[in-house]
Amino acid sequence: MIKLSKAFENKKAFIAFLTAGDPDLETTEKLIYSMAENGVDLIEIGIPFSDPIAEGTVIQEADLRALENGTTTEKIFDMVERIRPNVSIPLVFMTYCNVIFGYGTDRFVQRCQQIGIDGLIVPDVPYEEKAELQPYCKKYGLELVSLVAPTSKDRIKKIAADAEGFLYIVSSLGVTGVRSEIKTDIGEIVELARAASDIPCAVGFGISTPEQASAMCEKADGIIIGSAIVRIIAKYGRDSIAPVTEYIRSIADSVHK
Amino acid sequence: MSKGRFGIHGGQYIPETLMNAVNDLEKAYEYYKNDEQFNRELTELYNEYAGRPSLLYYAEKMTKDLGGAKIYLKREDLNHTGSHKVNNALGQALLAKKMGKTRLIAETGAGQHGVATATVAALMGMECEIYMGKVDCERQALNVYRMELLGAKVHPVTSGTMTLKDAVNETFREWVSRIDDTHYVLGSVMGPHPFPTIVRDFQAVISREIKSQILEKEGRLPDAVIACVGGGSNAIGAFYNFIEDKGVRLIGCEAAGLGVDNPKNAATMANGRLGIFHGMKSYFCQDEFGQIAPVYSISAGLDYPGIGPEHAYLKDSGRAEYVPVTDEEAVNAFEYLSRTEGIIPAIESSHAVAYAMKLAPAMPNDKIIVINISGRGDKDVAAIARYRGVDIHD
Numbered sequence: 001m002i003k004l005s006k007a008f009e010n011k012k013a014f015i016a017f018l019t020a021g022d023p024d025l026e027t028t029e030k031l032i033y034s035m036a037e038n039g040v041d042l043i044e045i046g047i048p049f050s051d052p053i054a055e056g057t058v059i060q061e062a063d064l065r066a067l068e069n070g071t072t073t074e075k076i077f078d079m080v081e082r083i084r085p086n087v088s089i090p091l092v093f094m095t096y097c098n099v100i101f102g103y104g105t106d107r108f109v110q111r112c113q114q115i116g117i118d119g120l121i122v123p124d125v126p127y128e129e130k131a132e133l134q135p136y137c138k139k140y141g142l143e144l145v146s147l148v149a150p151t152s153k154d155r156i157k158k159i160a161a162d163a164e165g166f167l168y169i170v171s172s173l174g175v176t177g178v179r180s181e182i183k184t185d186i187g188e189i190v191e192l193a194r195a196a197s198d199i200p201c202a203v204g205f206g207i208s209t210p211e212q213a214s215a216m217c218e219k220a221d222g223i224i225i226g227s228a229i230v231r232i233i234a235k236y237g238r239d240s241i242a243p244v245t246e247y248i249r250s251i252a253d254s255v256h257k
Numbered sequence: 258m259s260k261g262r263f264g265i266h267g268g269q270y271i272p273e274t275l276m277n278a279v280n281d282l283e284k285a286y287e288y289y290k291n292d293e294q295f296n297r298e299l300t301e302l303y304n305e306y307a308g309r310p311s312l313l314y315y316a317e318k319m320t321k322d323l324g325g326a327k328i329y330l331k332r333e334d335l336n337h338t339g340s341h342k343v344n345n346a347l348g349q350a351l352l353a354k355k356m357g358k359t360r361l362i363a364e365t366g367a368g369q370h371g372v373a374t375a376t377v378a379a380l381m382g383m384e385c386e387i388y389m390g391k392v393d394c395e396r397q398a399l400n401v402y403r404m405e406l407l408g409a410k411v412h413p414v415t416s417g418t419m420t421l422k423d424a425v426n427e428t429f430r431e432w433v434s435r436i437d438d439t440h441y442v443l444g445s446v447m448g449p450h451p452f453p454t455i456v457r458d459f460q461a462v463i464s465r466e467i468k469s470q471i472l473e474k475e476g477r478l479p480d481a482v483i484a485c486v487g488g489g490s491n492a493i494g495a496f497y498n499f500i501e502d503k504g505v506r507l508i509g510c511e512a513a514g515l516g517v518d519n520p521k522n523a524a525t526m527a528n529g530r531l532g533i534f535h536g537m538k539s540y541f542c543q544d545e546f547g548q549i550a551p552v553y554s555i556s557a558g559l560d561y562p563g564i565g566p567e568h569a570y571l572k573d574s575g576r577a578e579y580v581p582v583t584d585e586e587a588v589n590a591f592e593y594l595s596r597t598e599g600i601i602p603a604i605e606s607s608h609a610v611a612y613a614m615k616l617a618p619a620m621p622n623d624k625i626i627v628i629n630i631s632g633r634g635d636k637d638v639a640a641i642a643r644y645r646g647v648d649i650h651d
Contacts, residue, residue, distance in 0.1 A: 148273060152274075
């Protein structure tokens, strides 16, 4: 197991997301290698779900494409198992609770441990329902990432105090997707979190440009980019490795400058 | 175990962004449910606006024709807006208003909940936006126009299977985007706590009335109460005040579409397994990897891959029974009740009528069955005509 905090060691962290199996698992594999080699510090591998209620249209459609071409949790496990020996940065799964529960939570998390997945991000499991996953994560040594949102207010302290890996700050109201402007006072959320814990804070939802990335890195310990990457994959399909790599480099440069 | 549990079911499996919204809703509801003024206003709306109490009608011709148990129909179809959905819409809109919300959003399947929400929004001077699967917009076009007439904006949902589950997804996505002034009027006894409890309490007026009406007419409780279940709001409303009366059989009729063994069905209790979706732990139709299954029913209102957590618990505890009813059986019942009693039931409610038609003849004639006619069938006439191959220009 690699600690998720490794992504934040001596630098700001660039966390990248992609949907496994979009357009196919072979391309996902190549994209993961490219991300790891081109400045990404932690990769969120999305296991597609039929009904991803926290996602905007870009990731919804990616999930659908992946499921339609026959991607399953089992095949994603096999892909990760294959690539893990060649990738040294932390890898986490991002998925919805029923994907884990439906597979059998104990069996799912055990399999994560076996193939070298270091943590889980599950947007429909809030603080109150952590008992659904946390005991299994503890048992198998995975870190369960907690999220805070602009509406969290009085909840931030207790969530941060109990968080593992890094704290995922949802930048804006709404679902995932590219935004031209992020209006939330991220600095204030980070401050509240820091009062309760020294856990690294990464901001996600809506970030797409190098300018946004470096602005957010001034307030937090790292940034998460999903939809902007998935949008390139949607456009170029199996030929997306070059354009994704180019995009990743531009973000990595602004995060690590 | 977290809040809002029915046995192992229920809970609050939702994004963090919504947690304070559901916590605020819970606090407001805990306060207002015991507030005299709130209850007085709600009762006045029920009685003076929605036309409650609804009739408990002795279906004499149907009883004699089937030749078994005595059949009563709880006429929720006679409510203003034509279904039981108005009970919940009035309650939640009043609650939202007290909380200072000015905008209502809701999902709808058949359109009955959308119409009820649009209606109360018009009455209370609130903004209203309804999310409805594109497939459902097409099969219930009349209800789309009704909602627009009432001043609501209807968003056809084009994601996923374009039916009720996708409409719920989209309404959650909208709520996450705009919380401050907006209340999500969830239409069934599902979703995260406190919705299953709030909706149940507002619908429990159905069984409260059935109980006093049947005691007045028959001097005793019924032997069975039958209702259709999608998410399960009319059923829980019809069951709730009988749960402690162990002699009353509670029977939920779920949509078996083309048959429980055919992939085209929505029979969650027959085919689903335990899962976590739409904010709750309950039974869901899903594949081996937890992907939610595309379901099917002729009835847009029952075309849902899950069921409310309290029903899941009533099933686990054995207190209620759940039976599958096919499209064909429901359509036959739709036509039967129309011809026999001059009452055109909603295709959803027709699932309950269909099961009663099997059950009643097998019971002695000193037994009593109550069927909850959750809605009226005007909205379904065009679809039934299509089903029968009749071309009417609607």
